[in-house]
Amino acid sequence: MPSEHRHIGRETPRPDAADKAAGRAVYIHDMARPGMLCGKIKFCGQAHAKIKRIDTTRAERLPGVKAVLTGYNTPEVRIGFLRDNFAIKKGKVRAHRDEIAAVAAIDPDIAAEAVELIDVEYEPLTAVFDPVEALKDGAPLVHETDPRGRPVRSNLLPLTYRHESGDIAAGRHASKHIVEGEFSTQRVQQCCMGTAGCIAEFDMNHNLTIWAKTQIPFLAQRDFNQALEAMGLTGKNSRVIVPAMGGGFGTGLDTHAYEYIAILLAHFTGRPVKIVYTRDEEFANLSPRQSSGVRIEQGCDENGRLTFRHVEALLDNGAYASWGATYPSVMMLPATSLYRVQNVFFDAKLAYTNNTYCQAMRGYGNPEITWAIESNLDELAERAGIDPFDLRMRNCNEPGETTPMGLKVSTCGLKECLEQTAKMLDWKSKRGRGQRAFRGVGMASLFHVGGSGRIYRSDASGIILKLDDFGNANVYYGGVEMGQGLHSVLTLAVAESLGVLPDRVFINQTDTGTCPWDVGTHASRGAFMACNAAIRASAKARGRIFELAKTIFPAEVAKNPAGRSPMRPGSAARQDQTPPTNETPAKPARDAAEGRVGERPFDVAAAAATGLFDIRDGFVFLKDAPDEPWLKLDLGRLLRAAHFRSGGEMLTVEEFYDPPNELPDWEKGKGNMSATYAYGTQGAEVEVDTETGEVRIIRMVAVHDVGKVLNPQTLKGQMYGALSQGIGFALCENIESENGRILNPNFRDYKVPTAVEMDIPIELAFVETDDKFGPFGSKGVGEPGLVPTAPAIANAIYDAIGVRIRDLPMTPEKVLAALKNKS
Amino acid sequence: MATVEKGRARRRKRPAQGRGARAPSPVCITINGRQHTFLPGRDIAPNMTLAYLLREGVGLTGLKVSCDEGACGACTVLMDGRAVLSCMILAVEAGGHEVTTIEGLPADDPVIEAFAGQCGPGYGTALQCGYCTPGFVMSSVALLGENPSPTLEEVKEALSGNICRCGCYAGIAQAVLHASEKIAARGGAR
Secondary structure (H helix, E strand, O other), rough: OOOOOOOOOOOOOOOHHHHHHOOOOOOOHOOOOOOEEEEEEEEEEOOEEEEEEEEOEEEHOOEEEEEEEOOOOOOOOEOOOOEEEEEEOEEEEEOOOOOEEEEEEHHHHHHHHHHHHHHHHHOOOOOOOOOOHHHOOOOOOOEOOOOOOOOOOOOOOOOOOEEOOOOHHHHHHHHOEEEEEEEEOOOOOOOOOOOOEEEEEOOOOOOOEEEOOOOOOHHOOOOHHHHHHOOOOOOOOEEOOOOOOOOOOOOOOOOHHHHHHHHHHHHHHOOOOOOOOHHHHHHHHHOOOOOEEEEEEEEEOOOOOOOEEEEEEEEEOOOOOHHHHHHHHHHHHHHHHHOOOOOOOEEEEEEEOOOOOOOOOOOOOOOHHHHHHHHHHHHHHOOOOOHHHHHHHHHOOOOOEOOOOOOOOOOHHHHHHHHHHHHOOOOHHOOOOOOOOOEEEEEEEEEOOOOOOOOOOOEEEEEEEEEEEOOOEEEEEOOOOOOOHHHHHHHHHHHHHHHHHHEEEEEEEEEEOOOOEEOOOOOOOHHHHHHHHHHHHHHHHHHHHHHHHHHHHHHOOOEEEOOOOOOOOOOOOOOOOOHHHHOOOOOOOOOOOHOOOOOOOOOHHHHHHHOEEEEEEEEEEEEEOHHHHHHEEEEHHHHHHHHOOOOOOOOEEEEOOOOOOOOEOOOOOOOOOOOOOEEEEEEEEEEEOOOOOOEEEEEEEEEEOOOOOHHHHHHHHHHHHHHHHHHHHHHHOOOEOOOOEEOOOOOOOOOOOOOOOOOEEEEEEOOOOOOOOOOOHOOOOOOOOOOOOOHHHHHHHHHHHHOOOOOOOOHHHHHHHHHHHHH | OOOOOOOOOOOOOOOOOOOOOOOOOOOEEEEEEEEEEEOOOOOOOOEHHHHHHHHHHHOOOOOOOOOOOOOOOOOOEEEOOOOOOOOEEEHHHHHHOOOHHHOOOOOOOOHHHHHHHOOOOOOOOOOOOOOOOHHHHHHHHHHHHOOOOOHHHHHHHHOOOOOOOOOHHHHHHHHHHOOOOOOOOOOOOO
16 A cells, blocks of 8 residues: 555545536436336324224225225235334324325325325324333333234333443442433434435336335345245345435434335335325434433542443333334443443433334434533533543543453544644633633533444445456445445545546446445445455455456557657546557557666566556556556556457456454443444534523534545535534424424424524544554544534533533523523 | 415316316426426416426426425526525416526536535535535525625525535535636626
């Protein structure tokens, strides 16, 4: 690997930028298939009820309706992380959003009308909406049986996330100061601008193709194949294709009932069926981020060293389990490993309720737990009379340590992140209440997986590089570009590691039919995995290219035109456009054997036989003579010479990269989940209007240990985006519900930050720790920007006005109420 | 931003055709410089939105429908040079007007170029998932048509009705300023 990268680390436009800017990217919403029908779902609108009767006759009679499906005329298709959910419900419903029927019709209006014509009679059941109430004896059961039909006694999910290390009692005993607090977070909608949707289509052999908005095409393929099995289509296959995605943010980590319903409708009608959610449907029926309650206790000794941390969390899971039910797996990481603390207890429970069920969103439990840890840490600092910055520095993680959870810290830039944040915030002169009227500064740090995160038996990503006659690298990769810039960094990684120019790299659409397996695009793993896989695949390709060059190179460079560099000025990319069969250079440059490099005679064949080649900008050359224009061979020419000959060959290489990490034992709370870990510190300066309770962010500072910057453009995009969502999480975003019904399912009542709210200077800085496991030294960056945003703002609010908000979002009403309580 | 109608325009495609209904007069809309004629009852329903007509009827899928109630700006197009939310305008209301969608902009439009090429220190890209981008581009084109050299404040104000969930606001604002510079360099013509 050359120390000076040609592409990595440079400001490079995204390969999809031009099409997206011109409105030419094709999303699921823009697609149509011949004969396609429109699918529409009927949601029950009941928190908890028995279905007494469903009458679909009026809907079926409506002209243009091709199918009306209910749980009573379709095979039972079980779905969900714990298989506790059904594509279409029957018997009883457990939440307002439950799907009880679906129609396919020739246009959206008829479909909508048909859904209205379905008559359902319910018998309401007692419902439970509060997770604490749900776990009490005698609470109504959301599920009476487990997926195997065995009766259950409580609403507790059968998932254990527990960690215990050191000795909490001893830690308490050794503490000079102890603080405790309860912190809660709200349900937040991912609000992808492109709503959820899919097109399902069967061929005549009953194999399925589904164009899906998913982050897990291969796990989805498995899920859909199981559904086909349940539908009696034994041995049939699903092919999952991912069109351009209008944002993911975690919504694509599960397969959803609407996808199975589209599959059922497509199979029933024999025609392609498209279901796309409206914004109201997206808000009301697509799972948001979980709400959480965390009780935390931390102590420190007289020197400010952390003595123990005790965390108990309860999450409102809603009516069914998605992958979001594994939030505590990520919560455990910072709970045990953000700052050095030896005596740790962590326990998280999830409760079924009759609320909407929750799923993944950026950060995946980490913002929830960091909200508690970092808010509470400021309280501890105050109790101990230590500056919050100093307290953090004294307990800073260090490279080489193994944390109580068994996480192996290969590199750690937390100290630099803290120092840089303090410097950029002007911490020393600005921190301290009462210095300026209602203004304050605060900071908070984060710890997150940075080298993928093993939550599945395989944590791998495969890649195929198919080199063609023109020197192009065609890439087949199973990870998903959902806007984050995966294809941008993957392009750069292939260009860098193979030795071609980025415009010769073409990333193909993610498709389970053509791409090798990938566990999914989550856990900030996209760039880490794709680039690691690309580097290894490129090394294989280079090895084979150099082997071919041993014989092909001398003959081909002999054809280089006399007196002219094979590289055209200004365009190193495609210097040779001549068709392979017509290669008739006018005159050999010189006899290879007579060639000279500098003043020394140079035997090309002998040099080539060593196999010591390199490739740069698409040209193969000898390491021994890197600067001779007549000794440069276009990669396409070399590949064509290898191809168009008797017994010819073409070059396709594959790599299946599985990172060096472990699937933790969640009951013991141990295991090195990620190959490396990301750190960062964010700071906020705020001004609080004590009349209105409004919090104005004057500026934000974010300093992250990213290992190595791959593309500054996409990195900044990810950071600004995560901060924007973090600010929404901190100050305004909240799914409000009443008895399980969502009250604000639209952008007027659910406030997403816009250009006006985001009119905040955000200063970014990056610490490069050059991680040995990271591709080019880099770590995952997709989620970290969101994680510590809320506690940094809360700590700044405390600095400004002396009140501590413990419940997100920090709305003006809550700030005013807290001020009132204080006085 | 043009004023938008309150209430929701449903995009019902099959109008009720009562006996003896008067033959409706065709609706003529100039779309991207070409005149299109739509027959009410056959091509458009009284409560079909312009967004629906453009996307589903004419195949201009560049504009996006994200909220369908005038709250996110993704469906922004130009009507007689002004930015309008096409999900809040009935197709019949566009009769007699000139509508420009993102497909109607030239390939070298300075705004498109600026959004595609946005880089440089401090701001990040002007797009990530790209779903909101056509709406931002059209809002920016309208702004620069009225005010070729806006200040940063004016840019933010003009784009306050558009949502970018990927959070590219800083890059977007810079792209608009760069487009403004490009327009000036081309002698003021877009």
